[in-house]
Amino acid sequence: MSKVVSTGVTAATADLGFARLDLDRAARTGDPEVVFGAGKTPEQIAAALARLHEAHPGRAVLATRVGEEARALCRDRLPGADIDDAGRTVTLGTVPPPRGTVAVVCAGTSDLPVARECATTVAVFGAEPDLVVDVGVAGLHRLLAERDRIAAADAVVAIAGMEAALPTVLGGLCGKPLIAVPTSVGYGWHLEGLTAFLTMLNSCAPGVVTVNIDNGFGAGVAAARVARQSVAP
Amino acid sequence: MSKVVSTGVTAATADLGFARLDLDRAARTGDPEVVFGAGKTPEQIAAALARLHEAHPGRAVLATRVGEEARALCRDRLPGADIDDAGRTVTLGTVPPPRGTVAVVCAGTSDLPVARECATTVAVFGAEPDLVVDVGVAGLHRLLAERDRIAAADAVVAIAGMEAALPTVLGGLCGKPLIAVPTSVGYGWHLEGLTAFLTMLNSCAPGVVTVNIDNGFGAGVAAARVARQSVAP
Amino acid sequence: MSKVVSTGVTAATADLGFARLDLDRAARTGDPEVVFGAGKTPEQIAAALARLHEAHPGRAVLATRVGEEARALCRDRLPGADIDDAGRTVTLGTVPPPRGTVAVVCAGTSDLPVARECATTVAVFGAEPDLVVDVGVAGLHRLLAERDRIAAADAVVAIAGMEAALPTVLGGLCGKPLIAVPTSVGYGWHLEGLTAFLTMLNSCAPGVVTVNIDNGFGAGVAAARVARQSVAP
Amino acid sequence: MSKVVSTGVTAATADLGFARLDLDRAARTGDPEVVFGAGKTPEQIAAALARLHEAHPGRAVLATRVGEEARALCRDRLPGADIDDAGRTVTLGTVPPPRGTVAVVCAGTSDLPVARECATTVAVFGAEPDLVVDVGVAGLHRLLAERDRIAAADAVVAIAGMEAALPTVLGGLCGKPLIAVPTSVGYGWHLEGLTAFLTMLNSCAPGVVTVNIDNGFGAGVAAARVARQSVAP
Amino acid sequence: MSKVVSTGVTAATADLGFARLDLDRAARTGDPEVVFGAGKTPEQIAAALARLHEAHPGRAVLATRVGEEARALCRDRLPGADIDDAGRTVTLGTVPPPRGTVAVVCAGTSDLPVARECATTVAVFGAEPDLVVDVGVAGLHRLLAERDRIAAADAVVAIAGMEAALPTVLGGLCGKPLIAVPTSVGYGWHLEGLTAFLTMLNSCAPGVVTVNIDNGFGAGVAAARVARQSVAP
Amino acid sequence: MSKVVSTGVTAATADLGFARLDLDRAARTGDPEVVFGAGKTPEQIAAALARLHEAHPGRAVLATRVGEEARALCRDRLPGADIDDAGRTVTLGTVPPPRGTVAVVCAGTSDLPVARECATTVAVFGAEPDLVVDVGVAGLHRLLAERDRIAAADAVVAIAGMEAALPTVLGGLCGKPLIAVPTSVGYGWHLEGLTAFLTMLNSCAPGVVTVNIDNGFGAGVAAARVARQSVAP
Amino acid sequence: MSKVVSTGVTAATADLGFARLDLDRAARTGDPEVVFGAGKTPEQIAAALARLHEAHPGRAVLATRVGEEARALCRDRLPGADIDDAGRTVTLGTVPPPRGTVAVVCAGTSDLPVARECATTVAVFGAEPDLVVDVGVAGLHRLLAERDRIAAADAVVAIAGMEAALPTVLGGLCGKPLIAVPTSVGYGWHLEGLTAFLTMLNSCAPGVVTVNIDNGFGAGVAAARVARQSVAP
Amino acid sequence: MSKVVSTGVTAATADLGFARLDLDRAARTGDPEVVFGAGKTPEQIAAALARLHEAHPGRAVLATRVGEEARALCRDRLPGADIDDAGRTVTLGTVPPPRGTVAVVCAGTSDLPVARECATTVAVFGAEPDLVVDVGVAGLHRLLAERDRIAAADAVVAIAGMEAALPTVLGGLCGKPLIAVPTSVGYGWHLEGLTAFLTMLNSCAPGVVTVNIDNGFGAGVAAARVARQSVAP
Secondary structure, eight states, rough: OEEEEOOSSSSSEEESSSSSEEHHHHHHHOOEEEEEOTSSHHHHHHHHHHHHHHHOSSSSSEEEOOOOOHHHHHHHHHTTTTETTTEEEEEEEEOOOOOOOOEEEEGGGGGGGHHHHHHHHHTTTEEEEEEOOOOOOOGHHHHHHHHHHHHHEEEEEEEEEETTTTTHHHHHOOOSEEEEOOSSSSSSSGGGGHHHHHHTTSSTTEEEEOTTOOOOOHHHHHHHHHHTTTTTO | EEEEEEEESSSSSEEEESSSTTTTTTHOOOOOEEETTTOHEEEHHHHHHHHHHHHHHHSSEEEEOHHHHHHHHHHHSSSEEEETTTTTTESSOOOOOSSSEEEEESSSSSGGGHHHHHHHHHHTTTEEEEEEEOOOGGGHHHHHHHHHHHHHHEEEEEEEEOOOOOOHHHHOOOOSOOOEEEEEEOOOOOOGHHHHHHHTTTSSTEEEOOOTOOOHHHHHHHHHHHHHSSSSO | OOOOOSSSSHHHOEEEEEEEETHHHHHSHHHHHHEEESSSSSHHHHHHHHHHHHHHHTTTTEESSSOOHHHHHHHHHHHTTEEETTEEEESOOOOOOSSSOOOEEEGGGOOOOOHHHHHHHHHTSSSSSEEEOOOOGGGGHHHHTTTTHHSSSEEEEEEEEOOOOOOHHHHHHOOEEEEEEEESOOOSOGGGHHHHHHHHHSSSSSTTEEOOOHHHHHHHHHHHHHHHHOOOO | OOOEOOSSOOOOOEESSSEEEEEEEHHHSOOOEEEOOTTTTTHHHHHHHHHHHHOTEEEEEEEEOOOOHHHHHHHHHSTEEEETTTTTEEESOOOOOSSEEEEEEESSSGGGGHHHHHHHHHHHSSSSSEEEEEEGGGGGGHHHTTTHHHHSSSEEEEEEEETTTHHHHHHHOOOOOOOEEESOOOOOOOOGHHHHHHHHTTTTTTTTTETTTTTTTHHHHHHHHHHHHTOOO | OOOEOOOOOSOOOEEEESSSEEHHHHHSSOOOEEEEEESSHHHHHHHHHHHHHHHOOSEEEEESSOOHHHHHHHHHHSSSSSTTTTTEEEEEOOOOOOOOOOEEESSSSGGEEEEEEHHHHHHHHHHHEEEEOOOOOGGHHHHTTTHHHHHSSSSEEEETTTTOHHHHHHHOOOOEEEEEEOOOOOOOSOOOGHHHHHHHTTOOSTTTOOOOOOHHHEEEHHHHHHHHHTTTO | OEEEEEEESEEEEEOSOOOOETHHHHHHHHHOOOEEOOTOHHHHHHHHHHHHHHTTSSSSSEEOOOOHHHHHHHHHSTTTTTTETTEEEEEEEOOOOSEEEEEESSSSSHHHHHHHHHHHHHHHHHHHEEEEEOOOOOHHHHHHHHHHHHHHHEEEEEEEEOOOOOHHHHHOOOSOOOOEOSOOOOOSOGGHHHHHHHHHHHHHSSSEEEETTTTTTHHHHHHHHHHHTTTTO | OEEEEEOOOOOOOEEOOEEEEEHHHHHSSOOOOEOTTSSOOHHHHHHHHHHHHHOOTTTEEEEOOOHHHHHHHHHSSSSSOOOEETTEEEEEEEEOOOOOOEEEEEESSGHHHHHHHHHHHHHHHTSEEEEEEEEEEEEHHHHHHHHHHHTSSEEEEEEEEETOOOOHHHHHHSSOEEEEEEEOOOOSSSSGGHHHHHHHOOOOSSTTEEETTTTTHHHHHHHHHHHHHHHHH | OEEEEEEESOOOEEEESEEETTTTTTHHHHHHOOOEOHHHOOOHHHHHHHHHHHHHHOOOEEEEOOHHHHHHHEEESSOEEEEEEETTEEESSOOOOOOOOOEEEESSSSHHHHHHHHHHHHHHTSSSEEEEEEEOGGGGHHHHHHHHHHHHHHEEEEOOOOTTOHHHHHHHOOOSEEEEEEEEESSOOOGHEEEHHHHHHHOOOOOOOSSTTOOHHEEEEEEEEHHHHTSOO
């Protein structure tokens, strides 16, 4: 049902009928294969995971933004898959031994789904996630209590919605690579996360970088790459 | 050159040719008269101040957003006027004895012009301003060092640009009425202060209210009204 | 099921599994505890109210943005709770004796849910709300008829959608601290309340401050703080 | 230097090299000829006015948005031209005897240039303008004092910047055709008049129509057409 | 269940519990009473219509934006009501004899609901509507065929979505007062009617005025006022 | 039930009650008739297709944006219709023999519905579509492998969502007329395709033109016109 | 001062110190070399033109957006250059014999600079431009008079600002490939051309494609490519 | 003129009158001191650099966004300062020995000022910059020729304006930590860099992070931190 075509230029691909999977990405970038679940049917997600696992049996593959129905299908169809309902991810295969640590810090409990997607991504991409929850700056003592734990990581992901002041305060407290993730958590005129995003983008703490709204996956990829290369193999 | 017309409905006005001054506002609202200088010629600003001072000899009148040329004319024409070049204000007449205190707190030195406009407004509107400068949250220790001083005021004005995290952190530290002023200070895509504004509007600290971008005057009016009525006469 | 951890820095918190409740806020800010209901399950809302009430038996705690299902659960689970269906609030425990009065004024009947959320918040935060409904400026006589009643309050909250001219007219009629709340009421291109918001932000009546769209709670907190300190204890 | 070409379809045009003037518009629409001055050189404006006046000697022609330099040239080159520096208009030829009256009402003195452009347009398009200045709603008594005068007109143009509440209050006071003109007057985040525009567009007073920001000319054309046909010839 | 209160200032109102009806508007503005149905329950709409009809038995009252369920209730509860399902209006009582004519012109069949709301409003507000449908400018011949019929009216309402070129072309063809109504008809990035709105606002045909998106009611009120006063009583 | 009216100006039209079909468009523009299905009932779509097919028996007519229910009705009612569920089109009648080729290239599988709408439009408008799928630039080898095939076409349509880099890379590789179609595919803050749209509009490859978001139909019309006239008849 | 480096992959480039010129574009795309003048110094523009002319002596090279000072330098330094002050272009070398015709149509005289940039681009890219000026749709007869001339071209570029109705009317009159160019011509709230752009993007005439605001160059490239391949060599 | 105050909480600061310098940042974050020059007078910039250099004699301090006049003053006043006119930076003191490499890649020559600001920042923050210029994706061969050089770095900064496709293509070619910097380079409707920004934010290459528009400094800080910790000390 799928055939492997080689373009002679750079890479082998697997044609599933609805997509050409890129089988050489790991060789090119050192990263695992990922299925972005949004907009795909449960059948398509499960099939893509299975096909990629077959091509890379020794290394975990990941699906993100997997809806409820698709997670149920994966539970049936993919024995051994690790399914996270809160973070909406499915992991198939063995996660690599971690190199380096990523502190995944979130301001409120409503930011937790994004934080879990991020933490799982960090693990599948080869680093150790350390999840620190509910340390928003309106109650400063909660954040200060976790300061040393956060500073011990090789990279920090700071996740926040609403006014999103967390990364700025964190950025003034430690000098580690810091990736900010705005979330669409808020009420009133918050523009579905744009407010948080603008705050992060304009942080007066130098060196804060950011990803798109709710993009825990993207932040996880970036942080894992940093953490991995921060520890000698 | 000007005549007083009474509408029989509520108020006396003075017609200067280019504007109808409202001579009964003080009676109606308890507030002094103010000339908004933007878009007016130096001549118009000086004439309006002089006419209002004549109508209210016992109480200071204020002009805001007064440009360099107009300030020079006021220096010549209005002996005894108190002129603040940084805050771009001109005050004519005796400021009332203060009732209550307003802490005017700003995050960075670039926010100073807005802070000074605010502090002068607070004084003319009848309260005592206390100016606390350069206590942005990226260096948290600077703010924490001034915490008790700020909490001792009857009202707090928090002024910040860029990511504008200051009011949220302040709002978690004390329970006084807190008015946030976004400033147009920033770089990159900060939308001339809209970023700071959105941050303040979405603060997770409850009870933060806000005014328009760079509107130190509006915040000063609101804060002075609160402070005045917080102290028994 | 919950444990109290003390950070040694400033505050005691209660860990409910899904959130760290801040048990020392009252000491720090003088305000009661509040559960923001949006995005929480009915179970979570009821549990948080119960836990906070247990920690603060002598002072009412409040939940806002409580959906229909969660209000039903609170009716069952929390005997003695005061539940407002129109304002979507749940209050548990004794409201403190009021200090000062807040006039909560709204332009149209469609603004009533926001006005009720505001009035309940005022009461729980320790002041007396006085609700004045349906006095929009397109029928000016309705507003003028209530003018003295509004001017008698210690703080005014003006709630309006559509073109939101109410706070400007009110601000010209009395000099009390005035908090404007834009609502998402309107039709055509009104940007879900942004129009009302922009109107309020640009009011030519000096000293008008504003909160986010539909944020009756935030306005209530700010107004109650002002009213409370306007009356000697 | 210019030739008249007839397309055989509907209209005669005069080719000035830089534009094809439409010489039959008056026949088609009953309106006079107008030169929009923005983006044209002083030479082009003066030449177009002269050519149109030659084609329509019995009826005034109008130029709007005429800059300082171009007004000076018109003073030299076009004897008998009526030049309004505040409204930046030049009128050449005899204004027709007016039919009907248009009340041109503006909220503040900063709105005056737009109001004068409007009033001149009303006159050139054949109605009588009545200019009412500085009656903003933050001082309600000023507007109420002019209420009967405004209600006596055949059409009303309401001009306002900032929060632009004027048309809504006026629309509740009288039932005449009412055209609202937002102006770019304001400070802070007012989006160069967009705020005033949105307010007018969302007025809860029924039947308010609007034109583009600062477009006194457009409002004048519309109002004059209404006033003209409201009075039997 | 309802009581009439007189404020002594200007007007009598009827308090229905959920709203204060303004019983003197007709005297003040010459216009009939209208219930804006959006956001009201079917019960509230029917009750308001009944109460207003009782107060004004000799003149039709109107409800707009009446949903399907509310129209069904009105059919049951208000015998003699005239109900338009396409335009979502309910009219109760006798429409006044028309003075003047309004051409209600729309570009496509998708604009028809807005056109019908407009036409009904015109009739209830005392003028004669003439509905001209599906004459968009991409097929210019359709519009040119109706040109004389449109030019014969006392006022023109031009309704269009998508690129909304209709009012500009119409404005070049006749000189009658012309009100443009943008509709939310379109596909792709049309911003729910904002595109049509911007087009109309920037029309190079002078004197075009506009109302909010889909606001057939507002255009109908404005056009009827113009038409009524264009014909001697 | 429908009558043919001739305006005497340019065209014959068929009045279906809900629309005036333009029967002379083919003569005027060389293009087939099209029914835009969005916002029309299944009955209306099927009736319009049938009526147009009757008027143009020798040339296929097309309906786009046809929903599931309407496609089912067309299957029943219009034997011989060619129905594409993925592209949501219905074609009735014989497609003309193709002149010229259009490469329809899309970046990801999620862009396929837009690509199929485009390909069908190309065929109905008289050219040969060649569909190239899943060649996004993040895996450059996939695109380079298809380079010669794409360069062989007479016109290229490049369809992409997310960051939409495809047309820029393609535009640097070949010099054929290139029409870019942004799609609403993406996640996070992508503004429903506006991001892709802006990317295409700002392409540094010269000569890239664009259509509205998801508008495969518009791109197909434009590309077919180009391809048709690129091959001698 | 410049060296030619060959990457071995696809192309030769010339390194001028401040830029790598792409010397093989003509071979790859059939198009001439172009220097985009905005943001470059006069020296850089003249040097780049000279270097490209040296590499391609038999084919004209083009610079666009060339400011006044740079055009003066080119007049001195590049004898034989063809310089258009209105369109701000400089052409160096022999323009190829034209294949096919492009009608460059603009609505108003203010659109002329964009039209001239477009026409020059068409010529340098190998087709014959035919410039039709000042045929906006508010005076429909002007456009109808030129209809046959426009329909005779192989491609049409329609340039308009303000409400930008021209391409829609043109698109209904002929079936040639039509590229719309919005211009930043307008007044009031027109968003510097965005209004015109949105109008074109939402045209109800099928097959209209568009380029960025004021981008006469881009439209010229696209139109020339279409015209060239529409005529057998 | 300046005094050192210790808050007892965390840090020593130096009060220059116009700012409180944070003298302990290096200890807290490992980063050097930086003066952000925008909005400061030449005197203030030179004084701040001198004072910070005095406090940190062994480590370079940096000023960014230094205008022409301020750079001239620094040349006079600060012997030994390293001044980059293109990147508008001033460096004072010895740059630390580099750990790790950062490839600073930019699409066009217009992006060079941002690239140089970034490269200088990388050096002052302790890593080795490698500047790769003018490798935009419209000429793909230029980028492919530098692929290995870029992949050899420890972190990559990709700088681009206009359609900003560079980071996506780069992200598909190598797996290093990649920071994208949008620039305000473009023409037409590019929203001063927002277009480039949105493209980068929506890149389909996973793990791309971004900073604010033109923020070469922020990207340099982030990249240097990553590079430094990627090489064992």
